[in-house]
Amino acid sequence: MTTAPSTPTDEAPKPPAPAPAKSAWAGLRPLVLRLHFYAGVLVAPFLLVAALTGLLYAASFQAEKIVYDHELTVPVGDRKLPVSEQVAAAREARPEGTVSAVRPSPEADATTRVMLSGIPGVDPDHTLAVFVDPYTAKVRGELEQYGSSGALPLRTWIDEFHRDLHLGEPGRLYSEFAASWLWVIAGGGVVLWFSRRRALRKLRGTDGRRRTLALHGGVGVWVAAGFVFLSATGLTWSTYAGANIGELRTSLGQETPSVSAAAAGEHAGHGAAGGTAGDAAHGAG
Structure with a gap:
């Protein structure tokens, strides 16, 4: 009795090939991508307003004239x-x-500006600037002024819009929050771009969403350093982060040197005493 030859269908099925192990970045990338996207949506309005008001502030010096x-x-x-x-x-x-x-008056055709404080109806942090004709001593007008640079109402309005969107403390907190997350957005975007740099090279000549994504990544890499610099310099002027930076500078001994009024008085008194003693000795001699 002969045995029928075996066919391929009678053989035992081969076990499936094991799935390739995923790298740590493959599991982390979706989180970074979502963080980059949602943080960008939150910060984008602040960037737009900050850029526009910054340009307006630069032009406000000439506009005030x-x-x-x-x-x-x-x-x-x-x-x-x-x-x-x-x-x-x-x-x-x-x-x-x-x-x-x-x-x-700094120039021949400029008025003299006299700053007055304690005026009712004027913001306590501001002063009232009275403009006087230096040739006739007639008052030509008065305007509220802010800061050591002598910002008049137009420049003050733009400056406050740049800092807190004219929303008070909530606007200031939003601006600080956006500036704090700006470096996270820039860093996450750079990491995402480098992780796909080979794929981005293949997107040249394509259309639609993939081409837009490639353009977004390329531009983002170039401006990332500027975003980080903008975030770092902006935080030094903020309310909470700026205070922490000030404390850090103080602990490192990097604060601005100052002169003690008491020490100056003691030095002046010492000099006066020395001078008196010297005069007395000179008179005795």
């Missing part, structure tokens, strides 16, 4: 009056204020 031409300029006269008379004119116009600073 046009908008406030009457307050800032005067016809050139023969001789400027003493600054004391100009300050007296400003104090007469606003007797309820206290003179905090005076900026004499």
Whole structure:
């Protein structure tokens, strides 16, 4: 009795090939991608507003000269009056204020600016600038001023919009939050781009979403350094992160040097005492 030859269907099935092991990055990439996307959606409005208001702020210096031409300029006269008379004119116009600073006329056709504090209705952090004609001591106008740079209402409005979107503390917190996450978005985008750099090279000449993705990645890599720099410099001026940075600088001994008024007084007294003793000795001699 003969046995029928075996056929391929009678053989035992081969076990399936084991699936290739996934790398650690393959499991981490979806998280980085979603973090990059959602953080970008949250931060993008801040970037747009910050860029536009930053450009407006740069142009506001020249814009103020046009908008406030009457307050800032005067016809050139023969001789400027003493600054004391100009300050007296400003104090007469606003007797309820206290003179905090005076900026004499820097040019022949410029007014003298007298800053007054303690004016009712003026923000406590601001001063009231009274503009005086240096040739006639007549007051040409008054405007609220902010900061050591002498920002007038137009520039102040743009500056506050740049800092907190005119939303007060919530807007300031949003700006700080967006600046804090900017470096995360930039770093995550660079990592994602490098992980797909070979695939991106093959996308040249394609259309649609893949081409847009390739363009987004290429542009993002080039501007990533600028985003990180913008985030780092912006945080130094923020409320909470800026305070922590200030404490870190203090602990490292990097704070700005200052002069102690008490020490200066002691030094002056010591010098005066030494001078008196020297004079007495000289007189005795």
